[in-house]
Amino acid sequence: KQEVTQIPAALSVPEGENLVLNCSFTDSAIYNLQWFRQDPGKGLTSLLLIQSSQREQTSGRLNASLDKSSGRSTLYIAASQPGDSATYLCAAILMTQGGSEKLVFGKGMKLTVNP
Amino acid sequence: DAGVIQSPRHEVTEMGQEVTLRCKPISGHNSLFWYRQTMMRGLELLIYFNNNVPIDDSGMPEDRFSAKMPNASFSTLKIQPSEPRDSAVYFCASSDQGYGYTFGSGTRLTVV
Numbered sequence: 001k002q003e004v005t006q007i008p009a010a011l012s013v014p015e016g017e018n019l020v021l022n023c024s025f026t027d028s029a030i031y032n033l034q035w036f037r038q039d040p041g042k043g044l045t046s047l048l049l050i051q052s053s054q055r056e057q058t059s060g061r062l063n064a065s066l067d068k069s070s071g072r073s074t075l076y077i078a079a080s081q082p083g084d085s086a087t088y089l090c091a092a093i094l095m096t097q098g099g100s101e102k103l104v105f106g107k108g109m110k111l112t113v114n115p
Numbered sequence: 116d117a118g119v120i121q122s123p124r125h126e127v128t129e130m131g132q133e134v135t136l137r138c139k140p141i142s143g144h145n146s147l148f149w150y151r152q153t154m155m156r157g158l159e160l161l162i163y164f165n166n167n168v169p170i171d172d173s174g175m176p177e178d179r180f181s182a183k184m185p186n187a188s189f190s191t192l193k194i195q196p197s198e199p200r201d202s203a204v205y206f207c208a209s210s211d212q213g214y215g216y217t218f219g220s221g222t223r224l225t226v227v
Contacts, residue, residue, distance in 0.1 A: 049215035
């Protein structure tokens with residue numbers, strides 16, 4: 001059974017720091033991996049999708065990498081801002097035997113960026 | 116595209132009542148998922164559909180929960196009868212296989 005782990009569960013940093021958020025998964029046979037952001041009381045917003053043939057994706061100040069062999073993904077946030085404060089969730093996308101996809105989430109990491 | 120649309124945004128109901136949550140996926144997406152989120156358990160997959168067909172409902176907690184997808188543009192999640200422990204945020208998500216997932220804004224359900 002695929003398990004996704006995010007450590008630590010919470011992080012508080014001063015504005016301007018470069019951050020590394022970690023995600024690990026137990027089964028290297030994942031299909032894709034997606035990072036989401038969730039603001040309090042809101043839904044999930046997709047940040048980056050790393051497809052099976054890719055090793056990393058970039059969007060603005062965000063960069064996500066994927067290493068299937070070691071079971072790890074990293075989300076890098078450059079020059080953090082108070083507006084980056086949110087819960088960040090990592091999700092492993094699996095391909096089932098029936099040929100459809102299934103998403104397995106980590107429990108998330110709550111980030112607070114202090115001005 | 117307006118994204119994944121869920122209704123209602125908030126629902127407060129009394130224990131024992133029937134609750135129906137609704138979802139309109141993104142046009143062209145062939146998979147639809149229902150999730151439940153609580154502080155204690157995080158995000159839990161309840162059921163998912165592929166091309167309108169239920170593929171895996173092993174996450175549906177009890178027979179009180181049922182879901183349907185009568186066509187590619189609409190799905191419902193029904194709880195009958197509702198109980199206080201069903202209080203949670205229920206999310207619907209859709210995907211075009213291989214291109215990631217898009218989530219709706221969720222329905223916050225409170226059963227009193």
